[in-house]
Amino acid sequence: MTANTSALTTQDSYETKEMYCEECEKHGDGYTPAVAFCVDCVEYKCVTCRKYHKRQSKTHKIQNYDSMPQDFYFEKCSTHTRQLIKFYCSVCSKEACQECKDNEHVKCSDVNHLPILASGIQNSNDLKDLQQNLDKLYTDIKYIEKLLEAKSEVVDKQEEKAIEACKDHVDKLKEAFKQHHQDVIHALDKKIEETIARLKKQRLELVQELSEKERKFKNKITKAETGMKEEVVSLNKEFKVLRSEHFNLVENLKALTADLEQAQKLGQNCILFIKLKITEQLCENLRQNLDQIQQTCILYFKLKPSNIQPTELSLESETRFFTFKKVHASAVERKFVFNFDINSPTDHISSLLVLSEHTLIKLYWTKCCLVIYKLEKSQAKYIDDIKFNTSPWHITKILDNKVAVTFQNERMIKIITFSKYIKVLDITEIPGNGYCTGIAYIMNQHLVVSYWNPASIKILSMSGEIVKTFDNQDYGQDMFIEPWYIIVSPDNLIYVSDWYKHTVTCLTIEGEVKAVFINDQLKIPRQLAVDEYGSIYVSGAKFKNIHQLSSDLTEVQILSNKSHGLNQPESVAFCQNTKRLFVGMPNKIKVFQVSHE
Structure with a gap:
């Protein structure tokens, strides 16, 4: 049987609504335009297949071209790649081809032909409810965006202030440590005038020793600074995760909303039905995220430098250079x-x-x-x-x-x-x-x-x-x-x-x-x-x-x-x-x- 190239090239297009014979396609005879639909078999037939089908199944009800379903869904089943998706199981909330229906959904009580099921979706309560929910949800999103902006500003300012305080304190301690060494070296230089040869060697050894101490001190205080930064940044980790999830969900919702509007404009009811179900679940996820954001309180804290005298002994023995305390928002x-x-x-x-x-x-x-x-x-x-x-x-x-x-x-x-x-x-x-x-x-x-x-x-x-x-x-x-x-x-x-x-x-x-x-x-x-x-x-x-x-x-x-x-x-x-x-x-x-x- 000769393949219909028009149907082949347009089967994935939702603008040219032409169905082909499923019997011919299953047996590898190419794509032939369908002119009839068997209600009992739920299959589209070409002229030839309709003729033979009438002979073999005389009791089956056949709908001609003018009365057969005209809203087509051309997606293939991911499991049975040669089968078209023609059904939707309301029990499993899942689309299905003929083989899926006969095998996986044989015990399901509510499996319907997709074009028939989607025929009234444009005026359905589900679509109206979703549209109303979307309007309300976008209003809530705007409120939460303001709330996020206010909370994010507080979090960012806290982090910036704490990090700046850490840096200032570190600089002061480094400078104090360096100044102490300079004082030691200056005192030693006076003795060099009396015993230059002996003190030069002693000075070199001392400089090396102090340099090693300074290196170790810098490593220790840098580690303390890094640890404090990490602790400060992690305090509101839960809020930051919720904020990131919120932005991702909102972007996904915007994309799905655009798909819904496009499907409505083009009259693509099957696509509209599937997108509607996906969007309903996303709306529920986003609603839960909005509730979590409103219930999540950001943590407030104060960071102060430790109250120690900046001497060599105290700086070398000190292990905690900052005090950290959580405070109430008030x-x-x-x-x-x-x-x-x-x-x-x-x-x-x-x-x-x-x-x-x-x-x-x-x-x-x-x-x-x-x-x-x-x-x-x-x-x-x-x-x-x-x-x-x-x-x-x-x-x-x-x-x-x-x-x-x-x-x-x-x-x-x-x-x-x-x-x-x-x-x-x-x-x-x-x-x-x-x-x-x-x-x-x-x-x-x-x-x-x-x-x-x-x-x-x-x-x-x-x-x-x-x-x-x-x-x-x-x-x-x-x-x-x-x-x-x-x-x-x-x-x-x-x-x-x-x-x-x-x-x-x-x-x-x-x-x-x-x-x-x-x-x-x-x-x-x-x-x-x-x-x-x-x-x-x-x-x-x-x-x-x-x-x-x-x-x-x-x-x-x-x-x-x-x-x-x-x-x-x-x-x-x-x-x-x-x-x-x-x-x-x-x-x-x-x-x-x-x-x-």
Whole structure:
């Protein structure tokens, strides 16, 4: 039988859709165009083979050219290379040729003809679900890319700083060692004048001996430096592996997405079906990778040179030249870069709150009002203000459109609800149960409120009912006298600033005192703020500074008037999304961009 060269040259092309006779191809008679399809045998037949097949299998159902399946899949089976892939087993999730179907999938209950199975894929729920999943996944990918960029920047800066510190310390030690040898040689040169011949020989021997010691010392300290570098680089190895896997998976997803779009455009339903199944699995792998990245915390650390005297004896006997300590993320120094100023009338700001990355709220104690600003990239615009009969003291966020404000003179708390345009929709009053000052929202629909006269901390329901009370009787001493402000960290620790005692106290929600911070440079502490890592920022009005404290109330650093332009800071607020710190002062609000060193 003469081979059909057109079918032969176009069988791998999905643009020319022409099927050839499978009977002729199996018996080596070349490629002959198919004009019929046997439903019972699931085989395409040419004119001649159809004729003989009708005679031999009279009961088989034959479909003519116009009614036979026209969506062809020309890939050959990898196991039975002369067989076309014509079936898809939904039980095994695997394509199959006739021999595979008869042998490997004989017990499978759901093996279907591929063109028939793929006929409705363009409008299938699987394809629609995948497309929706891809849209959602790409949105998540963009978020993770920002998260990766931020975390990667922190990791890179840590490594660079540690490596630079190693090098500086090594250079100093080498120089000290070299200087020591020069001093020895200089002292010996004085004796050479008296006994030149004897001392020349002695000098040569000594130089050789010192050179050998220096060589050994350099080898030892270089080894120590290399070991420290390796330890620093390996600390966040798991994060780096996840980052690499993420980039590879994203590239693969982009390629498969392009293949899916191409198959849809060309109507290649069989290819579309196979690519769909592959992409579904890749999406699941990528989703697991995204979850792992979000759950993986990078490790923070501090590296310091060992505190040794650089003498020859100490340098030769020393085995560890660096101290290495892992630290909590809240104990890492932040870098503060001035962003812009928000002009504010000369008056006292009792409290600041970042309601969203686009909205800032400040409370005026003396003017009895709440002022709203719209935040932009490098400026803030006044939007509106709300007048009250008495002075508001502290404000906390409950939801994106709801806040709670304390009014200590009225012994009242007001719940304010805003519209999406930050217009007041409703103001609800609940009992303050005393001279309420500081307020913070905590999990399970509760408020933590501080009080003075008498001093105490109370947990209230959203209706004002007292759930718990922590007062000085619980501690057997005056733990608080005037606790003006309060904040709750992401891990539900309560931090209280006491204006009279000049302290910041950390409590659990059960009232257990975890730590107390007191420092000569912190006087009249006022409002507190906390970032997503648990670092606490405290405004110190008297010394015109802001203290950054770790979650266990260890001093990390101090922002001063000299280096940051602070003038009697009374209030602070932190925006988690934009990483901005807002510092309220009598005549302006300073905005700083915050990042890891």
